[in-house]
Amino acid sequence: MAISIRRALASYRSISGALRATNITANRLSSSSPIRYENVTCSPQTNNFLFDCRRSFAKGRRQIREEDDDDYGNATSAVNVGPTIKATAVSQMEAAIDSLSRELAKLRTGRASAGMLDHIIVETGGTKTPLCRMAVISVLDPKTLSVNPYDPNTLKELEKAIISSPLGLNPQSDNQRLIVPIPPLTKEHVQAVCKVVAKSSEDVKQSIRRARQKALDTIKKSVPKKKDKDKSASAFSEDDAKRLEKEIDDLTKKFIKSAEDMCKSKEKEITSS
Template identity: 60%
Template sequence: MATLLRRALPKGLLLLLRSPRRLGTLSRLSSLVAVEPVRGAPAVGFRPRPDLLVGSRRGFAKGKKSKNEDDDDTIQVPPDFGQNLKSTALSQMEAAIDALSRELSKLRTGRASAGMLDHIIVETSGGKMPLNRVAVVSVMDSHTLSVTPYDPNALKSIEQAIVSSPLGVNPTADGDRLIAPIPPLTKENIQALCKVVAKCAEDGKQSIRRARQKSLDSIKKVSAGISKDAAKKLEKEVDEITKRFVKSADDMCKAKEKEISGR
């Protein structure tokens, strides 16, 4: 009989039988299975207890979510979500328009403009600073600028900075100020500058569209917490704001092109 058990029993159970310390484990294991002869087998076999299988199936049955779990999945949308969303979109699009305006002001035109020198960086004893921080720029006539430094000792540094800029302006000293004649633009200059304006316009509109997309993504994230009508209304309002700012960018660039070409 012992030989038959050694042949029929799995190796793990034989180890349990050989060790007294594991007899307790074996007794617990015997409650899980019923030892019955298996037809056609040379020795003793094992079959699981039918009632144990039923219990196993019940144990793995899919449970239902509790009411509290369902509540945790609900997205809580603040009552002022829509207003904050539109305010954020407006701020981002206004920033894009301001950046576009600064870039366009750097472009030289055939007419003198006080802002056309603002982006020039001057090296002084206090470090590098924009020209409009170290001097007053005023328009003498449609083709001449006057540059008066706050510190007369910075006159030479300002002159060198203007000459080194890509504007093609060569100022001359006149006492404690500089006189900067603005030469007329050539046809090639006008064409090149118009291309720069078009590039600035596209960059500005891309920034505006990115702000729009961020707003739409925010609406999508909370779509489970608001009605479809409310979501569509917000999307429509964001699109209207976007169209308004895109038109503003186009109008600014068209005006700059006219200014450059002198039409």
């Protein structure tokens, strides 16, 4: 009887130990920690296969990324074509011409021009303000300007600013406004001003050419590549691109001619005054 009890107890202990081992294994497998394989030794063939798989996967991801970028570029091209490119170029070229017009208006000639005082800065109470915002500038006659301040208390500051400018003007005050006689230009001054006009002409032509180049670059990017023609949503063809390039070139020539005409007219005004 005692022997039977000992055998039963031994069997119980064996089964209990097996159950505990099974529970421990199950707990380890159900744990959130990933299973690691650092100690697993693979054959060279397996290692090569895994390396090729990883390399192919990385290559595939890179290719998908590039295709996505191309699709995004094509979608952008479908929007920024034709009239948009032309309108942008025209806007930039017009801005260059407007800038030239303002620069030429600042130059002193032998004739009175209200714009010749616009660039003068007046300092009042520690604040710097363009003269044209502080007074009404008008032409009394071809040789005389009138400066009427909005605030009569700023008359002295206006006078000081005009005298300090490089225009070589000597305003006269009558306690309500400034009378600014325009003296005749000296030969040296005429030559100096003509050089400024020539430089302004070159600067504006460079700005116009930059606007042209930007437009041509955008046109080039807007035409779908040969491999993307089938999947591209862009309706912008190579013929459209060539036609638009010609329009941009024609615009460039017209704006450059306009700039040259403005500068020639200014030089004539300077030399004949």
